Amino acid sequence: MQVVDFDLGSPPEWLDAWHRIDVEVALETLPGLEPPSAAESRGELLGELGWRRRGLAAIDGGELVGAVTFQEPLLEDLDMAYAWMLVDAAHRRRGIGARLLDASRELLVPDGRRRLHSSVLVDSPAAAFARRAGGRITQIELSNALDVTALDLPALRANAEPQSPYVLASWVDACPDELVAAFADAHTAMDDAPRGEPADASAWSVDRIRDQERCWADLGFTILTVAAIHEPSGDVGGYTQLLLTGRPSTAVQEDTGVVRAHRGHGLGLALKCANLLALVEHSPQIATVVTWNAESNKYMLAVNEAVGFRVRSRWEEVSLAL
Numbered sequence: 001m002q003v004v005d006f007d008l009g010s011p012p013e014w015l016d017a018w019h020r021i022d023v024e025v026a027l028e029t030l031p032g033l034e035p036p037s038a039a040e041s042r043g044e045l046l047g048e049l050g051w052r053r054r055g056l057a058a059i060d061g062g063e064l065v066g067a068v069t070f071q072e073p074l075l076e077d078l079d080m081a082y083a084w085m086l087v088d089a090a091h092r093r094r095g096i097g098a099r100l101l102d103a104s105r106e107l108l109v110p111d112g113r114r115r116l117h118s119s120v121l122v123d124s125p126a127a128a129f130a131r132r133a134g135g136r137i138t139q140i141e142l143s144n145a146l147d148v149t150a151l152d153l154p155a156l157r158a159n160a161e162p163q164s165p166y167v168l169a170s171w172v173d174a175c176p177d178e179l180v181a182a183f184a185d186a187h188t189a190m191d192d193a194p195r196g197e198p199a200d201a202s203a204w205s206v207d208r209i210r211d212q213e214r215c216w217a218d219l220g221f222t223i224l225t226v227a228a229i230h231e232p233s234g235d236v237g238g239y240t241q242l243l244l245t246g247r248p249s250t251a252v253q254e255d256t257g258v259v260r261a262h263r264g265h266g267l268g269l270a271l272k273c274a275n276l277l278a279l280v281e282h283s284p285q286i287a288t289v290v291t292w293n294a295e296s297n298k299y300m301l302a303v304n305e306a307v308g309f310r311v312r313s314r315w316e317e318v319s320l321a322l
């Protein structure tokens, strides 16, 4: 068994195997939910302005039997990397995960990365693996899902109206030019989402937004965004995004954030309700929305619960000193 570099230029059969294992692990760890699309698995390796993405593959007899992908922030948190490690179920408990982890250290430490973060299902083989490797649990994350077919549409409509002086703007895919600078600034709202560990302030710019949009377009994703505009200042007070990633009937919740100065006006609920209405209209085939939230994020969880999200499973966020 060899550990080799893994990227979008790797043999197509390795990329296919990565997606197959990604699907198998999703069916194992998130039963009842649609697994990731091929584009989502490929997206683990597609870099953008804010993130370097690359990986390492375990190759046995020419076949990919496990791999780890890394997401290294390039504009903040330069000492850390996120990892997603998968070993084919038929090849587990043979030291492949441990070999991939050793190779991860060799790859990342010379680049200044000192902390490796990941998420593991509570009480799973991965949780045992992370514990044995010395990973520290930083927080609990909840996997939540919403049954779109059971939405109370009149209630959503009633809640989708923000108070004056806020108005909602919504768009599909690229942010309109006249809003994009304010939209980039509003991304700092996400800095207050619980991270379990100290983290740098994020550095967003128009270029970074445009590059993220390019990356999502390259993967064939459709993005539905609703933003709350504070009319007197023109600021984006908050925003929420849903991604259509190619799963037949599931949409993926991306960021929802309200900038600190604009909190306390019910914008979180209004944004979510408005975007769910946009989703129902744009993509009537979508039956489920999936999202992840820190267990300690009581405001976001209250909004999600109010619109109908329910907890499906509990995950540990782990941090490993490299």
Ligand SMILES: CC(C)(COP(=O)(O)OP(=O)(O)OC[C@H]1O[C@@H](n2cnc3c(N)ncnc32)[C@H](O)[C@@H]1OP(=O)(O)O)[C@@H](O)C(=O)NCCC(=O)NCCS
Pocket: 025, 029, 083, 084, 085, 086, 087, 088, 091, 092, 093, 094, 095, 096, 097, 098, 099, 118, 119, 120, 121, 124, 125, 126, 127, 128, 129, 130, 132
């Ligand atoms: C987590 C995972 C990658 C581990 O891969 P692996 O190749 O089986 O791991 P290793 O054989 O190198 O195991 C190393 C050590 O981890 C621990 N471990 C791994 N699997 C375990 C299990 N099922 N039960 C208890 N301990 C386990 C053991 O201490 C093991 O050492 P040992 O076999 O000498 O006792 C694999 O279980 C997997 O793909 N799980 C699903 C994917 C996932 O959830 N990934 C998220 C993590 S980023």
